[in-house]
Amino acid sequence: MVVGILGIIIGVLVLGAGIYYLATDKENDSKKIYGTISCVGAAVAVISVIILISALK
Template sequence: MMYKIIGLLIGLLIFGAGIYYLIKEKNDPSSRKIYAVFTGAGAVIAIVCGILLFI
């Protein structure tokens, strides 16, 4: 259970950092692609760990 909570926190932190840098670098198209993937990966990690935590 501890791994699921840690995974959820890491996923949320990656998601938050991706959103922050996505907004910060909104004028650079190549950076937006990278940070969009980064944000998506964080969201997937958070969702999967959240689902596993409540199952």
């Protein structure tokens, strides 16, 4: 249960940071990197939600 909560927090923070830097940087290479980071953060958050839901059942 703790792993799920920590995963959600970390995933949302990484997603937020990726979106923030994606909006502030204007270079093409940085958009690819920050877009990938945002996707990884979203994936971590979603997987952590699934883990948390399965732990509660």
